[in-house]
Amino acid sequence: xxxxxxxxxxxxxxxxxxxxxxxxxxxxxxxxxxxxxxxxxxxxxxxxxxxxxxxxxxxxxxxxxxxxxxxxxxxxxxxxx
Amino acid sequence: xxxxxxxxxxxxxxxxxxxxxxxxxxxxxxxxxxxxxxxxxxxxxxxxxxxxxxxxxxxxxxxxxxxxxxxxxxxxxxxxx
Numbered sequence: 658x659x660x661x662x663x664x665x666x667x668x669x670x671x672x673x674x675x676x677x678x679x680x681x682x683x684x685x686x687x688x689x690x691x692x693x694x695x696x697x698x699x700x701x702x703x704x705x706x707x708x709x710x711x712x713x714x715x716x717x718x719x720x721x722x723x724x725x726x727x728x729x730x731x732x733x734x735x736x737x738x
Numbered sequence: 739x740x741x742x743x744x745x746x747x748x749x750x751x752x753x754x755x756x757x758x759x760x761x762x763x764x765x766x767x768x769x770x771x772x773x774x775x776x777x778x779x780x781x782x783x784x785x786x787x788x789x790x791x792x793x794x795x796x797x798x799x800x801x802x803x804x805x806x807x808x809x810x811x812x813x814x815x816x817x818x819x
Binding site: 666680684687 | 805
């Protein structure tokens with residue numbers, strides 16, 4: 658069966674996110690003053706051929722661990738559907 | 739109240755996603771052969787001060803339209819919580 662894995666990779670909470678800071682500045686300049694914090698990460702959609710949801714999850718988690726996320730700086734969340 | 743808006747910005751389905759293609763190649767090289775398609779977009783978390791959920795949604799949608807997504811190449815989805 659074909660599953661879609663949605664992987665969200667975000668910078669760790671304790672780390673500075675310069676891209677987010679820059680976007681926050683841009684939003685303020687546009688007049689959107691009620692935004693107080695911005696954090697920017699990646700969203701990755703994988704199409705996976707797998708026998709069941711568990712093995713799709715396993716493969717997505719492998720991909721995230723080995724390749725898509727840098728554990729020193731990022732956390733990831735995976736949703737399969 | 740403080741709301742968190744999660745904005746997912748993805749390249750349009752009909753457009754080539756060269757970053758996704760490169761990652762697909764990388765995953766195949768790692769031996770993850772059951773992945774058939776990869777698309778990569780941005781995930782943006784906004785912290786928003788707003789009176790209610792509707793106005794938070796309004797602000798997030800403003801930000802996405804004016805600044806965060808390029809409607810020629812990207813689609814966005816917003817979730818408020």
